[in-house]
Structures are given as C-alpha cells and as structure tokens.
Amino acid sequence: MGATAGAVWGRAEQQDFRSRVRGTLLGAAVGDALGGPADGLTLEEIRSSYGAEGLVDLAVGFGRRGAVTHHTQLTLFTVDGLIRAQxxxxxxAWHPPTDLHRAYxxxxxxxxxxxxxxxxxxxxxxxxxxWLYARRDPxxxxxxGFGDTHMGTLEKPKNPGELGPEAVARSAPFGLLVGWEPQLVVQLAVECAAQTHGHPTAYLSAGAYAVIVHALARGDSLDGAVQRALALLVARPGHQPVSDALQHALGAVRxxxxxxxxxxxxxxxxxxDGLLAAAVYCALVGEDVRHGLCLAVNQTGPSGAAGALAGGLLGALHGETALPPAWLAELEGRPTILELADDFAMEMTQGPALHGPAGSSPGWLVRYPRA
Structure with missing residues (x-):
C-alpha cells in the first residue's frame, strides 16, 4: 500500500486500510484495557490476584471491565489532531506538531x-x-508536559530526563499516515513525543514504534517493519539504546x-525502549492476538502501556477481525473509537472530497474545525 498524498485509492485498498486503522486503534485500546488493572503490580501479585496463569481475561479496573487508561485517551486525541492537521x-497554515499539541x-x-x-x-x-473526562492515572x-500552552520541541523539549513509555503509547496513529514517507513519520512522532518526553530514548522509541506501525499498515511483515525502523534510527543521535532494545527483541525470538x-x-x-522491545517480542511470538496480549501484560511493570503497544502492532498487522470479539464487546468507548477510526480512514483516503477546491462538507468542518 504505497499510496501517496492525493493518490486515487481503489475500493479494496480503502477497505484494507480501514480494517488496519480500526485494528490498530481497537487493538491498542483492548491491550490497554487488559493490562490496566495490573499496573503497579509485580508478576507474583498479578498471579495472586488473577490466578496461576495471571491475567488472561479482562478484569475490573476503574470500576468496570474493559476500562481504558490515559494511553487510549491520548491515542484518540492523536488521531483527532492528525485529522485536524489535514x-x-x-x-x-500547516504545522502538524502544533495541531497535535492543540489536540493534546x-x-x-x-x-x-x-x-x-x-x-x-x-x-x-x-x-x-x-466518557473521556474520566481521569485515568495520567x-x-x-x-x-501539557500543563501550560508552551509546546516542547526537540530543541527545547519538556521533561528532558523522562524515559517513560507514555509518549510511545500514544504514537500508533502516526504510523497510519501511509501516504507519508517513513522518515517523515518518524520525524513527526519524535517531535510530538518531545512535547512530554524529552529524553532521546523516549522520543526515539516513539518514532521507532510509529514507523513499525507504518510498515505494517502498508502490508509489511513485523520482522521487516522492525528492520525498517532500525535502518531509519541509525542517523538519529542517541539511537543506540532503542536500536539495541529492538535487536534484543528480534534475537529473543530464537x-x-x-x-x-x-x-x-x-x-x-x-x-x-524496554516496553517497545517487549511489545515487539510479544507480537512476534504470540500464537494469536490474545496470546500476544496476555504475554505483554503479565509482567512487573507498566502493563497497560505494554498491552497498548502490543495491541497496536497486532491490530495493524492483522486488522480488526483478528481481535478477540469478547474483549471488544466490553471495551469502554468502542463506538467512539470506531467512529474516529472510520473518520481517519475517510480523511486519509477521500479528504479532497470533504474539503478541497471543489467545495467543503459543512458537517465535516463542524466535526474537525479549521480554527
């Protein structure tokens, strides 16, 4: 799927792309919902709470099964910002990092x-x-990072010592810009990650994750997608920890x-970098989506972020129909996620018909205002 901006999409291409967009966003959300209740628990505590096999099904978090965390909330606002940028x-007046910052x-x-x-x-x-006004332990x-209107940049990032996975966990939508060149996807993800996570390891992990999703959304294999990310990372100062982590993930498969x-x-x-490596590994070795997600969340660490990252990869790779339907049935916000996914797919494939020289759809501009 090598479509470029302004390209004409065939119907089959549009349907495949929409399935991958839905798969990416739903997969990230359901992985987040699966792992969220285990955040802050050790593996031993997870097993004590949920049984010898650990978390193998949705559990109660924030008062209900299938509840998502701030990772999903921010991922949805990433999608919203990308549509608004288009x-x-x-x-x-086109500067996508600014449009994303306004969304955040x-x-x-x-x-x-x-x-x-x-x-x-x-x-x-x-x-x-x-439902998005629920505070989910950000x-x-x-x-x-988003506490004032000042936007962090690569030259002056917010939280320059921050190594956490939160910026990576909101970066899957950048990879869905399949009409963009991979190096531009990396650049946008990196610039937007620096708005909250200013350490090179954190923002380069976000760029690597985005470009892996990008390759998957274009139909590449996961191994091939990781190799593409490694090739693009080499030119980036401070890339070594991220590159080493991805190489470690590939080696662990064997x-x-x-x-x-x-x-x-x-x-x-x-x-x-560690959460990115773990998610890549789980997506590579999982027998199916359910198995890969369960592997990702049963660990001592940020289980919600790990599940979100693995779910985004698996959804981009296999599309929405590969996701566990019983989990999707209980997923918080599923109608909103689907609506936003379909809007994104429509904007990316048919944007000129919604707003362009021939005229604009008033309804679309109410949903995604230019201001």
Whole structure:
C-alpha cells in the first residue's frame, strides 16, 4: 500500500486500510484495557490476584471491565489532531506538531474539567465525548508536559530526563499516515513525543514504534517493519539504546519458548525502549492476538502501556477481525473509537472530497474545525 498524498485509492485498498486503522486503534485500546488493572503490580501479585496463569481475561479496573487508561485517551486525541492537521492544510497554515499539541491540550482539559464546555465550538466532536473526562492515572510527565500552552520541541523539549513509555503509547496513529514517507513519520512522532518526553530514548522509541506501525499498515511483515525502523534510527543521535532494545527483541525470538521471564528481561525497568522491545517480542511470538496480549501484560511493570503497544502492532498487522470479539464487546468507548477510526480512514483516503477546491462538507468542518 504505497499510496501517496492525493493518490486515487481503489475500493479494496480503502477497505484494507480501514480494517488496519480500526485494528490498530481497537487493538491498542483492548491491550490497554487488559493490562490496566495490573499496573503497579509485580508478576507474583498479578498471579495472586488473577490466578496461576495471571491475567488472561479482562478484569475490573476503574470500576468496570474493559476500562481504558490515559494511553487510549491520548491515542484518540492523536488521531483527532492528525485529522485536524489535514483539514487545516487547506488554509496554508500547516504545522502538524502544533495541531497535535492543540489536540493534546484538549485532552489536558478533560483531566481538569468536569465535562465538555459547549461554549468552545472549536473543540470539535471528540472533546465533547463525556466518557473521556474520566481521569485515568495520567503520569506526572503528561500533566507537566501539557500543563501550560508552551509546546516542547526537540530543541527545547519538556521533561528532558523522562524515559517513560507514555509518549510511545500514544504514537500508533502516526504510523497510519501511509501516504507519508517513513522518515517523515518518524520525524513527526519524535517531535510530538518531545512535547512530554524529552529524553532521546523516549522520543526515539516513539518514532521507532510509529514507523513499525507504518510498515505494517502498508502490508509489511513485523520482522521487516522492525528492520525498517532500525535502518531509519541509525542517523538519529542517541539511537543506540532503542536500536539495541529492538535487536534484543528480534534475537529473543530464537531463544526458545516464550515466557514471562523473557518478557520481563526485555521490558527491564519499564522505560520506553524496554516496553517497545517487549511489545515487539510479544507480537512476534504470540500464537494469536490474545496470546500476544496476555504475554505483554503479565509482567512487573507498566502493563497497560505494554498491552497498548502490543495491541497496536497486532491490530495493524492483522486488522480488526483478528481481535478477540469478547474483549471488544466490553471495551469502554468502542463506538467512539470506531467512529474516529472510520473518520481517519475517510480523511486519509477521500479528504479532497470533504474539503478541497471543489467545495467543503459543512458537517465535516463542524466535526474537525479549521480554527
């Protein structure tokens, strides 16, 4: 799927792309929901709470089964920001990192406000979804990064010592820009990650994850997608920890049967590079999506982030129909996720028909305002 901006998409291509978009967003969300209840628990505590095999089904978190965390919330606002960036491109005022930053500030408002403010007409439809106003343990790095209107950049990043996985866990949608060249996908993901996670290991992990999803969404194998990421990382200062982690993940595949111990070794102390490596490994060795997700979340570390990363990879690789239907049936916010996924797919494949020289759809511009 090598479509470029302005290319004509065939119907089969559009259907395949929509399935991968849905798969990526739903997969990341269901992995987040699976792992969220285990965040902060050791593997021994997970087994004590959920049985000898650990978490093998959705459990209660935030008062219900299938609840998502801030990882999914921010991923959805990433999608919203990317659509808004495409719509704003018509105006000539096109700077995607700024549009993404504005989207993340809309997420930050959900963490402060009781509910949507109908007076803010330029917020668009996603920011009016009341279920997104639940506070789901966002990290300090996120609250600081989006705590004011100043945007972190690669030259002056926010939280320059932050190594956590949160920026990686919101970066799958960048990979769905299949009409973009891979190096541009990496650049956008890196710049947007630096808005909260300014350490090179964190923001380069986000870039690597995005470009792996990008290759999968174009139909590449997971092994091939990781090799593409490694090739693009080489030119980036500070890439070695991320490159080493990905190489370690590939090597671990050949070291016998998958086990929680191997996942724990890859994940390390839960930094961005370790979680990325663990997610890649689980997606590579999982017998199916369910098995890969269970491997990812049963570990001592940020289980929600690990599940989200593995789920995004598996969903991009296999499409939405490979995801466990029983889990999707209980997934919080599934109608919103599907609606946003389909809007993204429509914008990326048919954007000129929604807003372009021939005319604009008023309804679309209400959903995704240019302002």
């Amino acid at each position: 719509v704003r491109r018509d105006t000539g 500030l809309r997420w930050a408002a959900t963490q402060r406000d009781w509910g949507p403010d109908e007076r803010r007409e330029d917020d668009g439809w996603l920011a009016r979804e009341e 990290s300090r790095a996120l609250l600081i 070291q016998g049967m998958p086990s929680p111990a191997r996942v724990a070794e890859l994940a390390g102390d839960g930094t961005a």
